[in-house]
Amino acid sequence: xxxxxxxxxxxxxxxxxxxxxxxxxxxxxxxxxxxxxxxxxxxxxxxxxxxxxxxxxxxxxxxxxxxxxxxxxxxxxxxxxxxxxxxxxxxxxxxxxxxxxxxxxxxxxxxxxxxxxxxxxxxxxxxxxxxxxxxxxxxxxxxxxxxxxxxxxxxxxxxxxxxxxxxxxxxxxxxxxxxxxxxxxxxxxxxxxxxxxxxxxxxxxxxxxxxxxxxxxxxxxxxxxxxxxxxxxxxxxxxxxxxxxxxxxxxxxxxxxxxxxxxxxxxxxxxxxxxxxxxxxxxx
Numbered sequence: 001x002x003x004x005x006x007x008x009x010x011x012x013x014x015x016x017x018x019x020x021x022x023x024x025x026x027x028x029x030x031x032x033x034x035x036x037x038x039x040x041x042x043x044x045x046x047x048x049x050x051x052x053x054x055x056x057x058x059x060x061x062x063x064x065x066x067x068x069x070x071x072x073x074x075x076x077x078x079x080x081x082x083x084x085x086x087x088x089x090x091x092x093x094x095x096x097x098x099x100x101x102x103x104x105x106x107x108x109x110x111x112x113x114x115x116x117x118x119x120x121x122x123x124x125x126x127x128x129x130x131x132x133x134x135x136x137x138x139x140x141x142x143x144x145x146x147x148x149x150x151x152x153x154x155x156x157x158x159x160x161x162x163x164x165x166x167x168x169x170x171x172x173x174x175x176x177x178x179x180x181x182x183x184x185x186x187x188x189x190x191x192x193x194x195x196x197x198x199x200x201x202x203x204x205x206x207x208x209x210x211x212x213x214x215x216x217x218x219x220x221x222x223x224x225x226x227x228x229x230x231x232x233x234x235x236x237x238x239x240x241x242x243x244x245x246x247x248x249x250x251x252x253x254x255x256x257x258x259x260x261x262x263x264x265x266x267x268x269x270x271x272x273x274x275x276x277x278x279x280x281x282x283x284x
Contacts, residue, residue: 052166053077057087057113058102058128067100070155071162084108091117098124098166100158101145103136111139118144124165128153141256147211150249157239164212168199189222189281192270206264213238214257217250221271221281230278254279 054076058064061082068078079096081087085107091099099117101110114125127140127148137148146165149158187194191204199215201208210218220237221229229237231250238253254271261268272280 051075051077052098053079053096054162055079055081055087055091055096055099057081057084057099057105057110059083059105060102063102063128067155067158070159074159076162084110084113088113088116091123092120095121095123097169098126098162100126100128100162102128103140104130111136111143114140114143114145124169126158126161126165137252138256141211145211147213161212164199168212187219187222189225189270189283191265192222194219194222203261203264203268208260208264210257210260214253214260217253218257218271218281221279225281225283228274228278228280234279 052075054071056064056067056071056078058067058080059082064080064082068080071078079090081090083105084101087099087101088108091113101113103110110127114127117123117125122144124146125144127137127145129137129140129148129150137150140148146168147161149161185196187196193202194215195201196219199210199212201210201215201218216238217234220234234250238250254273258268258271261270270282272282274280
């Protein structure tokens with residue numbers, strides 16, 4: 001006898017229990033063992049799957065909770081600290097892969113925390129700053145912060161910046177082949193060299209340390225020298241399309257870019273402003 005089941009016809013014998021079909025119960029079946037493939041190295045696999053560790057330092061419990069949940073969902077291991085004093089010992093004794101500091105905190109603020117950390121470590125650091133607080137932003141970058149994000153901020157933007165900085169830090173410790181002519185990842189414009197592999201920039205052979213945002217803006221301009229890029233186009237190059245930043249943010253980044261290059265070359269004038277239109281990189 002058969003019964004109809006969808007598009008298949010199944011016999012009652014097929015429905016019978018294992019014992020009725022003369023098979024051994026599952027509990028008596030031996031588990032299947034699969035031999036590891038040639039060249040399989042468990043330690044290597046564990047190393048490849050190492051979970052990046054991030055420390056969050058902020059006195060705002062809401063920010064700590066929401067950002068830590070977001071980053072954990074992104075696959076990071078996260079530790080939270082409410083002030084610089086409690087974070088400092090952990091940062092030096094058990095350093096993470098990256099840290100995110102708020103600037104304004106009780107007991108020890110983010111600037112002092114970074115100053116002390118830089119005495120013994122080059123750990124990547126992102127600052128969370130109050131919107132429009134250019135003094136704190138400039139001071140943080142001068143102390144060695146890798147990037148900053150203004151509050152209120154998009155968690156998605158923070159996630160993208162963390163990925164970019166971790167990638168840059170990882171490549172810094174890896175010997176990559178030297179840039180060569182024709183390498184699509186390297187842009188050469190006269191004395192300017194931008195290497196996207198390393199997220200590195202140099203002017204006349206001298207390294208210029210840029211934040212991720214600054215690098216992306218300069219890269220966008222240098223790709224097409226002589227062509228004007230509007231502020232909207234530069235926003236699209238540096239930020240996720242779903243993240244809104246005002247025009248002044250782009251202007252601030254351009255201002256900092258010029259400052260950094262003029263520390264190396266006082267006559268630097270590679271980025272030209274076209275008032276009411278945007279910016280362009282001058283052809284060499």
